[in-house]
Amino acid sequence: MLEKSYYLKGAKELSKDLLGKILVRKIDGKILKARIVETECYIGNIDKACHAYGGKITERIKPLYNEGGIAYVYFIYGLYHCFNIISGIEGEAEGVLIRAVEPINELDFISNLRYKKEYHKLTNYQKKNITNGPSKLCMAYDISKKENWLKLYEGNFIYIEEDEFIVNKIVEAKRIGIDYAEEAKDFLWRFYIEGNNYVSMK
DNA sequence: ACCGCGATAGCCT
């Protein structure tokens, strides 16, 4: 399990560091694992796409200002959730959106959460789409507001670990779904593992 | 494979 100190760096650095790491989800006595393959960073001070741009503080976005290593989960479009990992020091509103993961184990279990079917009964389209988006992975790993504020360094329910996996090449691209964010929409703050099949958009 | 569009509710002015 990665320690608290791991998360205290800036969001951009953490976004790249997290690629290739394993997202671990404990639920119902199971230990679900998935490789992180796509992330985005958000930095309140300079980023019009960040919920906390310009020092804004509301109840919903308070986790962003926390010290690194906690979860920030918010509800979006009236239907979905997005899972972020907060980075940096207390008072700096920075975080990393986890955009896509590649499942490693327990495929039937996550398939049932996502589609109410066993994995081998999925269409190829469903297999490709099982976790290749920020809200899709929240469905597959049952992440919602109840995980908001969770401390990842305490190792309950959600944490990050690493293994021998090596990331060959990281692609830097524009972020998704933030057209309103003026100059910030062109920042190359989306990162993904080149060639990975679970990346949401190439 | 790609495009357009509707769904839906919490959040904030």
Added chain:
DNA sequence: GGCTATCGCGGTA
């Protein structure tokens, strides 16, 4: 009242 860090469907190819 007007958004939104998305997804899935149905249409067209």
